[in-house]
Amino acid sequence: MPVSTPVASRRQPSQALARLGVVFQSRALDSDLTLQQNLAYHAALHGIGGRAARARIAEVLALVELSDKAGVKAATLSGGQQRRAEIARALLHRPQLLLLDEATAGLDLRARHEVSALVRRLIAEEGVSTLWATHIFEEIEPTDHVVVLHRGAVLADGQAGALAGEGPLSAAFLRLTGAAA
Amino acid sequence: MTGWTIALGGIATREFLRFAKQRERFIAALVRPLVWLFIFAAGFRSVLGLSITPPYKTYVLYEVYVTPGLCGMILLFSGMQSSLSMVYDRETGAMRSLLVSPYPRWFLLGAKLLSAVLVAVAQVYAFLLIAYAWGIRPPALGYLTVLPALVLAGLMLGSLGLLISSAIRQLENFAGVMNFVIFPMFFASSALYPLWRMRESSVLLYQICSFNPFTHAVELVRFALYGQLDPLSLAVTLGCTVVFFGGTVFMYDPAKGLWRGRKGGGS
Numbered sequence: 001m002p003v004s005t006p007v008a009s010r011r012q013p014s015q016a017l018a019r020l021g022v023v024f025q026s027r028a029l030d031s032d033l034t035l036q037q038n039l040a041y042h043a044a045l046h047g048i049g050g051r052a053a054r055a056r057i058a059e060v061l062a063l064v065e066l067s068d069k070a071g072v073k074a075a076t077l078s079g080g081q082q083r084r085a086e087i088a089r090a091l092l093h094r095p096q097l098l099l100l101d102e103a104t105a106g107l108d109l110r111a112r113h114e115v116s117a118l119v120r121r122l123i124a125e126e127g128v129s130t131l132w133a134t135h136i137f138e139e140i141e142p143t144d145h146v147v148v149l150h151r152g153a154v155l156a157d158g159q160a161g162a163l164a165g166e167g168p169l170s171a172a173f174l175r176l177t178g179a180a181a
Numbered sequence: 182m183t184g185w186t187i188a189l190g191g192i193a194t195r196e197f198l199r200f201a202k203q204r205e206r207f208i209a210a211l212v213r214p215l216v217w218l219f220i221f222a223a224g225f226r227s228v229l230g231l232s233i234t235p236p237y238k239t240y241v242l243y244e245v246y247v248t249p250g251l252c253g254m255i256l257l258f259s260g261m262q263s264s265l266s267m268v269y270d271r272e273t274g275a276m277r278s279l280l281v282s283p284y285p286r287w288f289l290l291g292a293k294l295l296s297a298v299l300v301a302v303a304q305v306y307a308f309l310l311i312a313y314a315w316g317i318r319p320p321a322l323g324y325l326t327v328l329p330a331l332v333l334a335g336l337m338l339g340s341l342g343l344l345i346s347s348a349i350r351q352l353e354n355f356a357g358v359m360n361f362v363i364f365p366m367f368f369a370s371s372a373l374y375p376l377w378r379m380r381e382s383s384v385l386l387y388q389i390c391s392f393n394p395f396t397h398a399v400e401l402v403r404f405a406l407y408g409q410l411d412p413l414s415l416a417v418t419l420g421c422t423v424v425f426f427g428g429t430v431f432m433y434d435p436a437k438g439l440w441r442g443r444k445g446g447g448s
Binding site for chain 2: 014015017018020022024026027028029030032033037040041042043044045046047048049050089
């Protein structure tokens with residue numbers, strides 16, 4: 001998946017954070033609150049309040065196809081819906097870069113597919129640059145830009161199709177990490 | 182509204198919403214001091230005679246004496262509840278989403294602290310209302326003058342709770358806080374008995390109570406409830422708030438604090 005504008009800055013972390021949308025590996029929604037209340041809270045954390053927040057929440061909920069769940073408690077959402085809600089939350093402040101940390105971990109096949117399809121749609125239609133950390137090779141398409149990290153070192157950097165060569169990408173990964181071990 | 186006030190409002194709204202959805206937490210927070218007021222204080226009324234002690238201008242019933250201490254008890258338990266809530270948020274991952282906000286960490290921690298204190302102050306006023314019905318009636322103006330004292334005492338105890346939370350890695354370890362922080366702080370203070378009474382029993386215990394920041398938080402509340410100011414209590418409570426909150430900001434900085442170098446630390 002393509003990554004554009006470098007935004008991280010050690011000197012100005014707040015400016016970098018304002019441009020980043022993060023979806024964490026572990027669930028980060030408040031289960032006691034409704035989806036709308038969760039999103040309003042996160043909008044406020046980015047300085048978006050009142051009418052602007054309500055409008056943006058409606059927008060991102062439509063984007064992740066959860067508009068009908070706005071008034072529902074987060075605890076009652078399915079795993080896949082919670083993930084989509086977290087993506088909506090990460091998009092609230094219109095970040096330049098979306099970071100997904102094992103966003104599909106723990107999801108069943110259908111939910112994983114939904115999340116993956118949603119992220120690809122966001123990239124294609126909304127132009128959101130995305131950096132997706134994953135161990136699930138099925139989520140990677142041949143045209144994706146892949147960086148293989150192993151024990152803190154970059155072992156490969158390029159298009160997934162090219163890295164895979166003739167075989168599957170997982171075989172290339174095992175080959176690379178085996179050689180590095 | 183600026184982004185800062187929106188962020189503060191958002192954090193405060195979340196605290197109030199969570200509190201409103203946890204009715205049992207509100208009831209538990211009120212039952213504890215009420216049990217002390219209705220049962221403990223009634224039982225001790227005849228045993229504990231109280232001579233004229235500032236800010237009281239006359240002899241007072243034990244219930245009257247103990248009421249500010251019980252206000253402090255609500256703030257103390259609420260402060261420790263903040264600690265528990267921070268550990269829980271860290272375990273569930275909610276803390277991470279707070280800390281990816283572009284606002285500085287001191288502001289986010291301060292906003293969370295202030296929000297928790299406002300919830301605790303609302304509980305204190307609910308307690309004072311019931312105490313009023315029970316016959317404990319400080320001057321009407323006292324209900325107003327006690328507000329800043331409650332907020333400051335709450336900030337100090339909440340900061341202490343946050344500081345403690347930075348050192349607790351798992352929710353299971355929280356029981357230790359009850360045994361090593363809440364009970365010693367509460368009992369070794371002027372919340373239940375005046376310090377002069379303590380000195381009659383043990384000079385060492387009296388000195389420990391005098392150094393206990395909770396004693397000064399209670400005395401600040403006690404004097405303020407009667408429209409007076411105790412400068413020493415104000416200075417100690419203010420100073421401890423600054424130290425505890427400064428410590429919290431330091432400890433929650435992944436580059437500097439206790440979490441430095443720990444895997445998964447810093448949240």
